[in-house]
Amino acid sequence: MTTKRKNIHPYLSPELYQRFKSYCKQKGVTETSVVESALAQYLDEKCDLALILKKLDRIGRGVNRVDNQVNISAEAFGLFLQYWFAHTPEIAEEEKSLANADAKRRYRAFIEFLTQRLGAGSRFTDELVKDFVVGDDDELRQATRLAEGQTE
Numbered sequence: 504m505t506t507k508r509k510n511i512h513p514y515l516s517p518e519l520y521q522r523f524k525s526y527c528k529q530k531g532v533t534e535t536s537v538v539e540s541a542l543a544q545y546l547d548e549k550c551d552l553a554l555i556l557k558k559l560d561r562i563g564r565g566v567n568r569v570d571n572q573v574n575i576s577a578e579a580f581g582l583f584l585q586y587w588f589a590h591t592p593e594i595a596e597e598e599k600s601l602a603n604a605d606a607k608r609r610y611r612a613f614i615e616f617l618t619q620r621l622g623a624g625s626r627f628t629d630e631l632v633k634d635f636v637v638g639d640d641d642e643l644r645q646a647t648r649l650a651e652g653q654t655e
Contacts, residue, residue, distance in 0.1 A: 513538075572628040579627065 515523060527534050545553065594602045 572626075575628045 523534070523537070527537055530537075
């Protein structure tokens with residue numbers, strides 16, 4: 504028993520139609536066989552090109568997320584430096600050795616805290632995105648004040 508084939512009537516742009524006709528003629532195949540094969544590959548998603556494009560799209564979205572997180576981190580670091588320079592006084596020469604020792608101690612404590620935080624899977628950019636969607640510098644300042652418990 505044979506199954507009856509169904510007839511479809513897709514419309515193509517004139518340019519695509521000419522490419523399609525030329526391809527069929529060049530390969531010596533029927534239009535039906537080309538359309539059936541291409542449609543089967545498209546629907547089964549087994550075509551190498553379709554798989555590659557799908558993976559590239561996924562990679563592109565991942566790169567966009569990384570780019571966003573790097574931009575957030577760079578902006579946060581820049582704001583931290585501005586804050587630090589504004590609120591850190593110059594140190595007298597005779598106090599520098601004591602300040603250096605204190606800085607090393609505080610740095611080791613910071614690294615320990617950072618290691619624990621990263622080990623727990625906590626990320627600054629994740630918290631920022633969950634808590635705030637920051638649009639501009641004014642919103643960032645306001646978000647910072649709210650996070651510090653200050654009101655305007």
